[in-house]
Amino acid sequence: MEKTVAFRIKFLLLLTFLSSAGLAAQVKISGTVTDAGEKPVSGAIVFIENHFSEADTDENGKFEIISDDLKSGDHITLMVHKKGFTDKALEINISGQAVTDLKINLGIKVAIVDEVYIDKIQIKDIQEQKPFAKSDIDVILGSPESSVLASMSYLPGVQQVGETGELSVRGGEGFETRYLFDGMLVNNMVGANIDGQAGGSRLSPSLFREMAIIQGGFSAEYGNALSSVVRMTSKDVAPSKNLNFLLSPFSLDTQMAMPIKAENKQSVEVGINIMDFDVYARNIKDDLDYQSLKNGPYTLTGNLFYKNNFSDKLKFRYFSNNSFTRIDALALDIDNPVQELSSRVKNLNYFNQATLTYERNANTKFFFGINNTFNTDETLYGKNGNSLLYRKDFNITQFKTSLNKKLRKNTFINTGIEYFIENSDLINGDRSVDYLNNYAGLYTELTTKLYRNLYASIGARGEYSWLVKKANLGGRFDVKYLDNANENEVGISYGNFYQQPGIVYNSNMNDLDFSRADHSILYYRYKNNGRNFSLELYHKKYSNLLLYTSQQANYDGYGYARGLDVYFRDGKTFDRMEYRISYSYTDAKRKYLNYPDEAPFHLNSKNKFTLSANYSLFDSNLLLGAFYNYASGRPYYNPGLGPEAFNSERAPDIHDLSSNLIYSFNVKNSAMLLIFSVSNLLGNNKIYNYTYSENDPYIRREVSPMYRRFFFIGLNIAFGLNKNNDLIDQILKRK
Structure with a gap:
């Protein structure tokens, strides 16, 4: 949970220092x-x-x-x-004192919508539903936390699970969402956490040019995901030298970018973050009477990003991110409130990735990628001098190659293959599982213009898992109509999606299966001059879900999720102000895990509404953000009512009003940013769920955040600010 706090503040300050400038007439x-x-x-x-x-x-x-x-x-x-x-x-x-009546002609557009639309690598926009693409500035302005995960939770159909930090999309589990960095899978996107408290995003939004969440009906290129994918695309070579320092009472963050070759051909970016949350925890009391921090969280993170544009056609990227986290916490035994239970969480994560892109010409593009993730999660529980160890180690290597090619006029093919090698060791007390899993995926997708403004994508994806010892084959298609101005879009999508199972200690390792979800989506989108509107109806049918009892496990579970998502974004109506509204209705039921029968899904809020706005004051030197998030109560099981009432009760509704204030100024040649933020201003108690005693069904405790409110103040100092970069452009567009 505290890692969330540290990361979200880090990202907020790291990026928003650039949104400065006071104006006076000369x-x-x-x-x-x-x-x-x-x-x-x-x-x-x-x-x-x-x-x-x-x-x-x-x-x-x-x-x-x-x-x-x-x-x-x-x-x-x-x-x-x-x-x-x-x-x-x-x-x-x-x-x-004036230079007036300048006439500036930008010439011909690089990409024209109609006949040339597909000819220009707009294929991704045609192939996939991508209405919710965010820049790093969108992440900052779109939520008070300003992390990748938190900002996505202000979009329709997306909920951030309060007790883990994962994203639940359209009635799905957190692990049903996959994260991709330049087309390659990021394992373990959510950082370390203690029981009942959320972890944060491992990767900073400052790394990315664009972050797009696709809630369903996504391309055949992406597999092993039942609900959604989050695609994160890195920025190009750093155009200029800059050095940033973020200072807060409990953290120090340094980011440096340095071009090492003329004409924006090569650059190296280095970042180091040190965080000791003890400073905050010792001075501000937490709000839980049964759980508290003993030490930490302590976090040390370092990253390196090397970018080399050998030519306009050949581009190489190498990224390395390494982090260590430790958290010590105390909790009271639910059955014996005077008995303290200690826990120590340690996480070590190494992520390395290299990609090579070769554009032979405007119609042919090759991609090659390899990455490796090594992760260790270790939790040591203590009670009466005895310790119970939970440990999970995994080492995953991915290889991927793909080809995008124009076959004939207005028809493109996107095809590729990926291969994973996974070694995992799991220990839970006296039980352990060791396994090796190789997994392969092969996909092909055609995108074509059917008639005038009518486009279609049709694809297939096949997968084989050595762990499951089975193969699957799924089809996907998307048909859409785009008007001549590319303002209105209406379409329908359908697809079969598969995901490998997690490991259950009492399951038969020879009787595993892929879980499956079939998506049906009808959508309308509008985009014009600072305004965006989206309306989507969807139905998701689940099969082969995990079911278990204390004696056995199988994959006979099933379920559904259906609903409505609405989104509106307006940066045009009001001067110096942008606001965003979203609403979701989700009806989700499953027979799943230990459910005795089909019942409401325990992570789903039926109704969700968000409103966020940013307003710049006093010639844009002061930026005010306000954020409201409502979610109806989630279902939970009250054992005192018996299995026939499984998940029939709901936790209280959640209301969260948050705000931040960002003041920008200059000292000599350095850009300064002073940030003050408060999460959950009203201090409402956000109850996600309840934990019940195993001995007495009438004894329970709330699952809630450790801090109802979170306060932050910090200063970001930036040296070497250069206006010639995309980040500045995006900031100016928001002002």
């Missing part, structure tokens, strides 16, 4: 931005290189910049950026 620069047809270009970002002065173009393509740090006689470079166009640079000599 020199005015204005003009109009147009395309090749002399039509106005709205939403383009216009800024002065190496200055804190910028503006967005309005619906008529007009912009106006007022700067207080320029004077007559200065020579500047005016930069214009708009997604889909080539960036434009103008050299300007300032004469007097």
Whole structure:
């Protein structure tokens, strides 16, 4: 849980330090931005290189910049950026107090929607539903925690499981969501945690250009996932040197990026984070009367990212992330409240990945990747001087190669193969399981234009698991209509999805099976000039789910999840303000695990509503964020009512109102950011579930966060800020 706190604060500060700039009138620069047809270009970002002065173009393509740090006689470079166009640079000599009526033509769009739409690697947008793609700035502005996982929980159909930190998507388990970094699987995305308290994101959003969650109906390229995938795409080579320090009462974070070759060909990025949460825990009392921190969490994390663009066609990436976490906690025995139970959690995680991308031409792209994850989770429980050890070690290596190729006009193929080698050792007290699992997946997917604005993707994926000793074959398709302006999209998706089982100690290792989910989705999406709307209806049918008793386990379980997701995002209506609204209705039932019969799924909230907004004050030097999250109570089993009432009761509804305040300023050549944030301002008790005594069904305790509120204050110092990077562009678009 405390790892969540540390990581989310780290990410918030690490990224948002760039959203600075106060404006005062001295020199005015204005003009109009147009395309090749002399039509106005709205939403383009216009800024002065190496200055804190910028503006967005309005619906008529007009912009106006007022700067207080320029004077007559200065020579500047005016930069214009708009997604889909080539960036434009103008050299300007300032004469007097104004430079007006500039005419800036961005030329022809890089990608045109209609006939050329598929011809330009827009294939991913056609192949997959990707309505919820987030930049690192979206992660910051989209939630108070500003971590990858927390920001996703403000999207429809997505809930962050309070007691683990995992994402439950459309009535699914946390492990049914898979995370991909540049197309490769990230194992163990959620960090270490103690019982009942959430772990946090292992990877910082600052690493990524885009993070997209696909709630269902995803491409045949992605397997071993029943509910959803989160695709994280890294940024390109760092364009300039910069050094960032984050200082807080309990952590120190340093991030450095350094180009090592001219013309943005190579760069090295290094990060180190040290966190000792004891400082916070000793000064602010927790809110649970049965559980507390004894020491820590202590966390040490280091990462290295090497990027080399050998040419425009050949690109290499190597990423390494290594972390160590230790948490000591105390809890009271539910049956004997004077008896203390100690626990010590230790986690060691090494993640290394290398990828090579070769674009032979505009119509052919090869990908090669390899990664390795070594992870050790160890928990030592103590009672009356006796200790019980739980330990899980796994070592997973993935190999993947793929080909994207144009077969003929408006038809592309995406095909590939991946292979996993997994060694795992599990110890739970006096029980242990050791196993080796090799897993292979082969997929092929065609994307084509059927007629005018009608597109289709159809694919198949086959898998074989040496552990399960079985193969599966699933089909997937998506048909959608896009209007000429690429503003309205309506479509239908269907697919079969499989996932390997987890290991149960009392299961027969020779009688395992793949779990299966069949997705049916009908969707409508709208996107235009700062506004996004999405409406989705879905039905998910589960089969081959795990069932167990104390004596045996099998895969005869089943279930369903069905519902409605609505999302609206508006950055246009109000000046200097963006707000986001989501609503989800999810009906989910299963016969699963120890369920005696089909019953409401224990992680599902039937109704979920979120509202978040960001507003910049005082010429954008001050950014205010407000976040409200409502979730109806989750089902739970009250053993006092008997098995016939399994999961018939619900925990109280959850209301969470949070806020943050970000103040940006400059000291000489350094950009400063002062952050203050409060989670759960009203201090509402968020009860996720209940733990019952094994001896008395009328004795129970709440499963709740250790801290109802969390306060943070910190300072980020950035050296070497350069306006010529995508992160700045995205920040300016949000202002």
